[in-house]
Ligand SMILES: NC(=O)C1=CN([C@@H]2O[C@H](COP(=O)(O)OP(=O)(O)OC[C@H]3O[C@@H](n4cnc5c(N)ncnc54)[C@H](O)[C@@H]3O)[C@@H](O)[C@H]2O)C=CC1
């Protein structure tokens with residue numbers, strides 16, 4: 001069993017730390033955010049993630065998982081230092097590496113024993129080499145025995161623990177095969193394919209994977225828009241496509257487009273890298289443009305259905321960028337709300353988990369306690385995030401309480417025939433009758 005330091009306690013750091021502890025290692029998770037660490041020490045999770053609290057508390061109790069803000073404490077005798085800090089978008093769409101640099105410099109300043117530096121953050125191709133340079137430069141005259149391994153993370157929010165513990169694959173990249181093999185041993189018990197390659201290739205696998213998934217979603221959204229005009233049903237189209245083993249059914253849900261803390265920043269960063277190195281990433285540009293338009297189309301449909309959005313009350317169900325998370329970073333719902341507010345609409349909203357996070361970024365939105373309060377007096381109801389609890393609502397009650405019975409089901413969650421039969425004007429995404437009549 002190994003001694004591991006995890007730098008950063010965001011989604012990835014916390015899940016990585018808790019899961020490695022659960023696999024029997026001794027893990028210290030470090031963050032520069034004192035409040036976060038203080039709360040973690042009290043057993044309070046900084047994020048909503050199913051199963052996380054249980055695995056954290058259990059491993060803390062067994063003495064395998066620790067939290068600290070002290071780099072010396074976290075790195076003491078650590079055989080591995082996992083960097084899992086944020087890599088947000090910079091001004092031009094590039095990945096901002098300031099936190100990675102700080103982590104690398106701290107390792108260089110503190111460690112005096114051989115160590116493997118494992119990069120789990122999503123970073124531009126070439127960052128592994130750069131991290132090695134940062135450490136070496138900092139240690140000039142007093143070399144440190146270390147290797148850098150890239151180990152991109154593929155977990156999804158909302159199913160993070162399962163994704164970590166039952167991955168489709170683990171990707172490792174390094175100049176030093178032996179170092180990569182040592183990291184591979186940490187994952188041995190997960191019994192999944194472990195691919196060892198070079199540093200830059202591993203870094204690119206992460207971007208290419210996220211960009212490909214985003215491309216699938218933009219592709220099906222484009223097909224959805226064509227379906228609307230031609231009277232086909234995109235859900236059936238996706239089902240029919242997905243039965244082909246070469247295509248597969250995943251990531252073909254048309255809707256409001258992709259959001260979240262990663263797809264938007266990673267597709268942008270990949271396109272930025274491409275342009276910077278003289279290639280023209282036309283497909284990536286189109287993938288991003290389709291995604292932007294997907295939100296706007298919803299607002300256009302609502303405007304057409306209601307005549308104007310000015311002074312109209314629009315209820316929004318779901319604020320998180322997808323179900324089972326309280327994360328609202330780049331959530332499609334927020335963009336739709338901003339567009340609606342720009343046209344004078346008054347927005348009410350509810351989300352099962354993201355209300356706290358939404359409060360500060362949506363000062364003009366009336367946040368209410370239940371889906372039914374969202375519907376009350378509304379001129380239209382928009383389903384922006386397909387939480388399970390929205391599947392079975394009392395639509396009779398909703399119909400009675402709305403000012404105008406207009407439903408914009410932007411995640412294709414509900415049954416159009418049933419709702420239309422009840423008297424609702426229903427619009428979905430890519431489902432035949434989904435465009436309001438012209439004029
Ligand atoms: N959120 C996700 O589902 C996934 C994220 N990733 C990648 O993993 C990386 C981390 O993402 P998140 O966990 O979402 O980030 P986050 O932004 O939620 O958390 C990052 C944490 O790192 C801490 N931090 C910043 N600088 C630090 C330093 N110098 N020393 C110690 N702690 C420091 C911050 O205080 C924060 O708590 C990103 O590169 C992201 O692209 C990869 C796969 C999934």
Ligand SMILES: O=C(O)[C@H]1O[C@H](OP(=O)(O)OP(=O)(O)OC[C@H]2O[C@@H](n3ccc(=O)[nH]c3=O)[C@H](O)[C@@H]2O)[C@H](O)[C@@H](O)[C@@H]1O
Nearest residue numbers: 153154155156157217251252253257258259260262321322
């Ligand atoms: O690098 C990352 O951070 C992670 O990004 C995504 O995970 P995540 O952002 O948690 O969520 P997804 O389930 O991929 O959904 C992303 C967005 O696409 C949307 N989506 C997803 C699937 C689909 O069919 N249609 C669709 O619109 C979701 O609503 C959401 O807004 C990837 O799936 C992970 O493999 C990756 O590790």
